[in-house]
Amino acid sequence: MVKVTLRGLILVASLLLAPLAQAESTLEEQFEALQSAMLDKDHQRLSELFAYDGILHIANMPPVEGRPAIGGFFSRLFFFLESTRYTHEYTSIAAGNDVAWMTGRVVNTFAGDRESTSYDGKFLMIWENGDDGWQIALYSVSNNAPN
DSSP states (O other): OOOOOHHHHHHHHHHHHHHHHHHHHHHHHHHHHHHHHHHHTOHHHHHTTEEEEEEEEETTSOOEESHHHHHHHHHHHTTTEEEEEEEEEEEEEOTTSSEEEEEEEEEEEEOOSSSOEEEEEEEEEEEEEETTEEEEEEEEEOOOSOO
């Protein structure tokens, strides 16, 4: 008969969960880097957070595919985007520590001819953990406003 102690269970659980806790911490740092790049309107730094073959999909627009195209998209967008506010709601990391997803809400404010316009929406980010660490494989943003 195997005798299992509480201390033994805690040790095993901590060994199993430590990589996921580290991954979540690293993902949080990457998400903060994304927010910082958006606030600084730094399309180069922002595009580097994407996988080379990453995809950006914004509601009612065709997808933007690949890091160079994503960087170009944001460089043009930043002429009109006044601000972005994210509210991170959920992160889940696959057991293999190779894929994760984040969800939350976002408010984008754009400059207009006479006044600014804000759009509330939701986001989904799918991250992949590869040789270059955690990178965005897919960033999808919806708009809560009716068409």
